[in-house]
Amino acid sequence: MKVSFPAGWRIVSAVEIADTPAGTVFEVIRAGSEPAVVKLLKPKALIDSLRGADFMAWRDGIGCVRLIARSETMLLMEHAGAVTLRDRLKTHGDADATGIAAEVLLAYHSASGTASPASLQPLDRYFASLFAKAGQDRRDGIESPFTEAAELAGRLIADQRDIKPLHGDLHHENIMHGPRGWLIIDPIGLIGDAALDVANMFSNPLDRFDLTRSEERIAAMAAVFSEALKRDVRTILRYAFAYGCLSAAWHEEDGNPQERDNELAVVTAVKAVLAQA
Numbered sequence: 167m168k169v170s171f172p173a174g175w176r177i178v179s180a181v182e183i184a185d186t187p188a189g190t191v192f193e194v195i196r197a198g199s200e201p202a203v204v205k206l207l208k209p210k211a212l213i214d215s216l217r218g219a220d221f222m223a224w225r226d227g228i229g230c231v232r233l234i235a236r237s238e239t240m241l242l243m244e245h246a247g248a249v250t251l252r253d254r255l256k257t258h259g260d261a262d263a264t265g266i267a268a269e270v271l272l273a274y275h276s277a278s279g280t281a282s283p284a285s286l287q288p289l290d291r292y293f294a295s296l297f298a299k300a301g302q303d304r305r306d307g308i309e310s311p312f313t314e315a316a317e318l319a320g321r322l323i324a325d326q327r328d329i330k331p332l333h334g335d336l337h338h339e340n341i342m343h344g345p346r347g348w349l350i351i352d353p354i355g356l357i358g359d360a361a362l363d364v365a366n367m368f369s370n371p372l373d374r375f376d377l378t379r380s381e382e383r384i385a386a387m388a389a390v391f392s393e394a395l396k397r398d399v400r401t402i403l404r405y406a407f408a409y410g411c412l413s414a415a416w417h418e419e420d421g422n423p424q425e426r427d428n429e430l431a432v433v434t435a436v437k438a439v440l441a442q443a
Contacts, residue, residue: 217355229273247344315411365409
């Protein structure tokens with residue numbers, strides 16, 4: 167792919183390293199600078215990506231990759247490293263990876279002396295697809311996990327605690343290790359209850375059904391995040407349940423029943439753990 171980068175970024179070479187639903191990622195060399203990363207944003211995820219850029223600029227490197235510069239369709243960022251938390255899980259185990267995620271979470275959740283960006287998305291809008299799916303199921307006379315989760319999400323949103331800027335898509339491949347240690351990448355920029363920010367971790371890694379559908383692992387992960395955030399373990403699990411159904415609703419919108427059902431399998435396991443918590 168031939169890309170024209172802004173002249174002021176002084177990019178002398180670029181190699182494509184990833185192509186994701188949100189954008190095409192290049193490892194770049196800049197004249198007189200350390201290696202960096204450029205993300206060429208795709209239209210479908212443009213609004214989320216630009217909100218994420220606002221989050222990165224606000225966080226200014228604290229627990230988060232640094233945003234160096236931006237254009238209307240590109241982000242120039244520091245190179246966060248080549249090792250993901252998924253890699254770490256493979257070499258050191260799931261418990262170790264979860265502990266690292268909790269530490270990184272607390273770093274980028276730490277207090278800031280500057281006001282958070284006005285662009286961040288509140289949770290009532292973030293959960294719109296779940297509310298829409300549940301509404302359709304009710305009109306069709308269907309009692310489903312979506313209707314149950316939508317009712318729960320409504321209660322959680324009405325009773326949020328510890329409201330702050332959130333990554334919004336935290337998982338094992340969005341936590342990287344490099345020269346500055348463990349950092350988050352690719353935030354989508356939400357604002358809301360801190361407990362929501364760990365919900366996606368329960369569904370990841372996506373292909374590790376032995377972990378994501380394990381009630382023992384779900385309970386252990388919930389305990390770690392409960393301790394880190396100083397929140398009731400049931401609140402952590404409730405957000406995981408609501409988020410899992412939201413993710414399943416997104417997959418249904420995208421016409422992907424296999425991934426929808428994979429997510430609902432995680433939801434079933436989370437619900438079982440919640441019933442015993």
